[in-house]
Amino acid sequence: MATEAELKALMAASLDGDAASYRTLLDRLSRRLRAYYKGRLARVGRSATEAEDLVQEVLFAVHLKRHTYDTRELFTPWVHTIARYKLIDYLRRTRSAASVPIDEGAEVMAQDDNADAESSHDVRKLLGRLPEKMRCAIECVKLEGRSVAEAAVRCGISESGVKINIHRGLQSLAAFIAREDQK
Amino acid sequence: MKTDDLVLMLSTNVEPIARGRVARTISIAVIAGAVIALGIMLVALGVRADLTTTRAAVFLLLKLAFALAVVGVSLRYLIRLARPGSARGISPLAVIVPFAAIALLGMLGLADAPSAHWNRMVVGGEWLECLLSIPTIAIVPFAVTIFAVRRAAPTNLFRAGAVAGLVAGGVSAMAYAFHCTDDSLPFVAVWYGGTIVLCTLAGAALGPRLLHW
Incomplete structure (x- = not known):
């Protein structure tokens, strides 16, 4: 621990x-x-x-x-x-959401730690819902591991723009996830 | 989504973070709120005309001292509330000290005067203007402060909202003091103290909705 x-x-x-x-x-x-x-x-x-x-x-x-x-x-x-x-x-x-159906119980309990x-959540699907610049910045820097400078060229925005778009994009993803949970 | 994949995504190309950003953001917001409050006071009400007299100057300083004490103490507490699990900064009880001090001074002021004057000392000439002005002027500083607190991570939204209201009320009282011509300690205690408490209550009511993240 x-x-x-x-x-x-x-x-x-x-x-x-x-x-x-x-x-x-x-x-x-x-x-x-x-x-x-x-x-x-x-x-x-x-x-x-x-x-x-x-x-x-x-x-x-x-x-x-x-x-x-x-x-x-x-x-x-x-x-x-x-x-x-x-x-x-x-x-x-x-x-207010319904709890898990009983017959799923065994399966759920069987899941390992x-x-x-x-x-x-499906992060790829959620990424698709982001505005183009945010999606591009997150894909380049956070998923493909490219530098901020490379991402700036690929996404057609400034380097600080890439950083802002990553931050806003992650904020939106977190908000999508919170909203999905509500359903 | 696998949690491992999320960990990988979040930790790829992670940016360094400047230290002390929460305190800086909130302090700047409160200073900006104070400048705006002073601007509103100058345009809508104007500085009191008799500031050249010693009595007026002494009372202005006294009102400013009270308002700034409220702002100073509550701002430090607000910064603490904006950081999860924070133990640094000051105790919640410290925010009461300026109010206790002005209440004590007000009572001493009353004790010092014949009871026939009490009514005039407490109610003053412009109690209604004071009652309306301080909460009204506080609106913009409150909005700016809430905006800054939202960028941090308050977890007790009720309390953070209340203290944001307290800060805004203090800032507003500081601005209003330049206009106010009611020079008695009981007046300051009742109307300044009271309206700042009103701002605090409004902040508490709005906090959970405005600060949720």
Whole structure:
């Protein structure tokens, strides 16, 4: 189990732009969040797929709100507060939604706690709903791993435009996901 | 979507983040709100004409001290509320201190005067103008402050909204003080304090809707 000090060091490196640390951090967080949400949702009779939806919502939130973490503070309370905020918000949003049919129960319970865990969202389909510039910027930089300069040429916008479009695009994706959960 | 794929996507080409952005954004918003509030006061009401007298200047400074104390304390608390799980900054109780101080001064002012004057000291000449002006001038600073807080990550939306209203009320009172000619401590305590509390309540009511993310 990762400790506060480890996670905090990873977060500090991530904020400096260290992609490898950031990847490790998000990976560890997703495991912890999965366990947290499975436990919480089981108590209110919800399924494990929903837990994965929430894990991904929080990963988006951590990413989009990472500038609100102050490195002089503890990291675990920061994540935990976001996780709890998103859980309460999720339960409120999905209150009227039907719960999982009973015959699916066995299948849902059979899902392993592994890292292959999948949510109900299709990121490719969601990307298609974004405006062209946002989609292009995210595909180039975040999916194909090209530099911001390359993306600027390919998408026909400035480098700062690429960064803004990535940020806005990820914000929109997170909003799409939240809206899909409502259904 | 696999969570692994999402982790990979988010961590690819991650940009470095400047430190202290939350505090900077919110502080700049509040300063901008203060400039706008002063502008509204100058255009719509004008600075009081008798500022050359010592009594007027002393009371202006006193009102400004109260308003700035409210803004200073509540701004620091607001920055804390805008960051999830933050323990830094000041205790929530600190926001009460300026109000307690002005209430105490107001009561001392009343105790010092014959009871026949109390009514005039509390109600003043322009209580209605004060009651309407401070909440009205606070609208734009409130909007600017909320906009800045939204860019951070408030998780107690009710409280963050209330404190944003408190900050905006303080900023507005600071601007209104330049116009206000009611120079008595009980007046400041009741009408400045009261209208700032009104702004706080309005902020609390609007917070959950405006700050949701």
